[in-house]
Amino acid sequence: MALRRIGLLGGSFDPVHLAHTALAQAACACLGLDELQLIPAADPWQRPPLAASAQQRLDMLRLAVAGQARLHVNPVEIERGGKTYTIDTLEGLPEGPEYYWILGGDQLRNFCSWHRWADIVARVRLAVAQRPGSDSLAPPELNDVLQVLGRPIVELPFEPMAISASDIRRRLAAGQSTQGLLDPAVAHYIAEHRLYRTGSFQTS
Numbered sequence: 001m002a003l004r005r006i007g008l009l010g011g012s013f014d015p016v017h018l019a020h021t022a023l024a025q026a027a028c029a030c031l032g033l034d035e036l037q038l039i040p041a042a043d044p045w046q047r048p049p050l051a052a053s054a055q056q057r058l059d060m061l062r063l064a065v066a067g068q069a070r071l072h073v074n075p076v077e078i079e080r081g082g083k084t085y086t087i088d089t090l091e092g093l094p095e096g097p098e099y100y101w102i103l104g105g106d107q108l109r110n111f112c113s114w115h116r117w118a119d120i121v122a123r124v125r126l127a128v129a130q131r132p133g134s135d136s137l138a139p140p141e142l143n144d145v146l147q148v149l150g151r152p153i154v155e156l157p158f159e160p161m162a163i164s165a166s167d168i169r170r171r172l173a174a175g176q177s178t179q180g181l182l183d184p185a186v187a188h189y190i191a192e193h194r195l196y197r198t199g200s201f202q203t204s
């Protein structure tokens with residue numbers, strides 16, 4: 001019997017936007033995934049403090065995936081707390097399925113700065129989507145390790161989408177429209193909770 005295939009899309013999701021869900025759907029289709037888990041980071045250690053709380057980011061993710069059968073929210077990193085290292089998440093996954101770590105080209109460039117990155121690629125296949133403004137180039141030391149492992153990067157066919165959470169936060173703080181950038185239920189949640197209006201930060 002074929003192994004179950006599970007996609008993992010980690011992120012700050014501050015907030016989750018339409019490129020995240022489009023990327024998740026593209027990965028499901030291209031990789032033949034049985035499910036895709038969106039995993040919000042508790043404390044993404046390479047970033048400044050996030051604007052929305054962990055609970056708010058979880059709430060928005062759950063609204064964004066509602067009704068999309070193969071997309072699930074996995075709160076494991078928020079439940080674990082502390083600085084978020086992807087390798088800790090991967091070491092806690094059940095053995096058996098074949099795992100794919102989905103990421104945008106901007107993160108691929110940065111990959112060798114991740115904690116124990118070589119242990120990560122021993123556990124998952126990397127599947128990368130192009131992102132406007134990023135060349136999606138893998139660092140040479142990553143390519144070397146992947147060649148030894150015989151696990152080349154999968155390039156996802158993904159029409160580049162010029163959407164980012166930082167641009168959405170900027171627009172909201174400036175009172176500008178986010179039409180076409182957010183799921184309507186997420187946009188409603190943001191308005192209801194008055195998120196991202198002032199550029200102020202929360203850390204929990």
Ligand SMILES: Nc1ncnc2c1ncn2[C@@H]1O[C@H](COP(=O)(O)OP(=O)(O)OP(=O)(O)O)[C@@H](O)[C@H]1O
Binds near residue numbers: 012019162163
């Ligand atoms: N428009 C996009 N196209 C392709 N990948 C994306 C896009 N937006 C986000 N991603 C990928 O989704 C994952 C999670 O992204 P994240 O939650 O950091 O959102 P972001 O839009 O990159 O946020 P920010 O603008 O604050 O950096 C990362 O791997 C990122 O590269």
Ligand SMILES: O=C(O)c1ccc[n+]([C@@H]2O[C@H](COP(=O)([O-])O)[C@@H](O)[C@H]2O)c1
Binds near residue numbers: 011044113
């Ligand atoms: O494990 C690490 O050291 C590490 C370093 C940078 C980023 N990551 C993960 O990459 C994903 C995208 O991160 P970000 O900052 O673009 O939202 C998210 O799941 C992070 O936890 C992980």
